[in-house]
Amino acid sequence: MYTTLISAADLAGHVSDSGWVSLDCRHDLLNPDAGRDAFAAGHIQNAQFANIDTDLSGAKAGPDGVFRGRHPLPARAALIETLRAWGISDDTQVVAYDAHGGMFAARLWWLLRWVGHRAVAVLDGGLAAWQAAGQPLAIPMTPVAPRARGTLTERPSLTSTVSVDDVVANLATQARTVVDARAADRYRGENETIDPVGGHIPGARHRFFKDNLTPEGRFKEAAQLKAEWTPLFASAPQAIMQCGSGVTACHNLLALEVAGLTGAALYPGSWSEWCADAARPVATGDTPAGN
Incomplete structure (x- = not known):
């Protein structure tokens, strides 16, 4: 498997x-x-x-x-x-x-x-x-054997999520470390071209998802990923992964799984949901020292 x-x-x-x-x-x-x-x-x-x-x-x-x-x-x-x-x-x-x-x-x-x-x-x-690796590509007219409908059953989740209300509550306690997977300029609030507001969730740390990869585009070895990720939070189960819309945050969650640092949660709405309400605070610039 x-x-x-x-x-x-x-x-x-x-x-x-x-x-x-x-x-x-x-x-x-x-x-x-x-x-x-x-x-x-x-x-x-x-x-x-x-x-x-x-x-x-x-x-x-x-x-x-x-x-x-x-x-x-x-x-x-x-x-x-x-x-x-x-x-x-x-x-x-x-x-x-x-x-x-x-x-x-x-x-x-x-x-x-x-x-x-x-x-x-x-x-x-x-x-x-x-x-x-020299493997070929198929095109739609390539004959494909009919696939029978699957019978997948829903089982207990192997993941966890947090809501926007959970992240708002965390602002006061900072009990859980929020990690933002977007590019550094978007995290800082610069060059935002996708969402209407630039910046990041106050207190969030930054780990660009592409930093999980080698120059060849493959995931780094588990030991290297663990060494790079460990300084970001005290406990993986207390960490929250987010990005722009809950997509590239999953890349960071996969990297954590490879590294053996399991248990972090996904904030599905991520920045796109967060910045849609002007009442929620926005931070810009780099991560504050000591954060």
């Missing part, structure tokens, strides 16, 4: 296995059609396309009409149905990949763990590693 990362070589031996499902999570935050267009141009054999905006996210407003962020979590029942439609059952090994160092694939990894499915891994190095 693969539960964090899988190499291109290991995946290559299983692309035709009926008990394996590969999902292409390529996406562009500024171009919603880019992922599907890239999938149509070429993808891993027998892979299916997973749309971040629709398949892996829910309604942006809750039943009360309040904005929940750009990529809120889908309803659990709806996600289970989507996963079953992809042919996923309780004994299925799922592999998620993208072309962005796991930036989007990690979201699917986290969501499967959220509904209790442990056998899910991210292709280390993504599509670039696949092609570097």
Whole structure:
């Protein structure tokens, strides 16, 4: 069973296995059609396309009409149905990949763990590693064997989340360390092009998700990740991961899992939800000394 990362070589031996499902999570935050267009141009054999905006996210407003962020979590029942439609059952090994160092694939990894499915891994190095290993790409007209509907059952979650109210309450106590996965300039409140307000949650520390990767785009070794992450918080279970909309924060959660620092929570709404209410405080600049 693969539960964090899988190499291109290991995946290559299983692309035709009926008990394996590969999902292409390529996406562009500024171009919603880019992922599907890239999938149509070429993808891993027998892979299916997973749309971040629709398949892996829910309604942006809750039943009360309040904005929940750009990529809120889908309803659990709806996600289970989507996963079953992809042919996923309780004994299925799922592999998620993208072309962005796991930036989007990690979201699917986290969501499967959220509904209790442990056998899910991210292709280390993504599509670039696949092609570097000499593996071919398929196109939509390539014959694909019909896949039976899966029978995945919802099981106890392997993850935890916090709400915006939890994060607001934490401002006073700072009992839990909030870690922001966005690029440094966006964290500082500079060059914000996605959300209407720049800055970060007061007290949040910064760990750009790309810092989890080697220059070749693969995850760093577990020991190195542990050494880099440990100074950020006293206890992983007391840490909260966030980003712009709850997507790249999952990359940091995957890195923590690889490092053996388990138990941190996801703030799904992240900065996009936080900054939507002007009553919530905003900090700018670098992390204060000693924070």
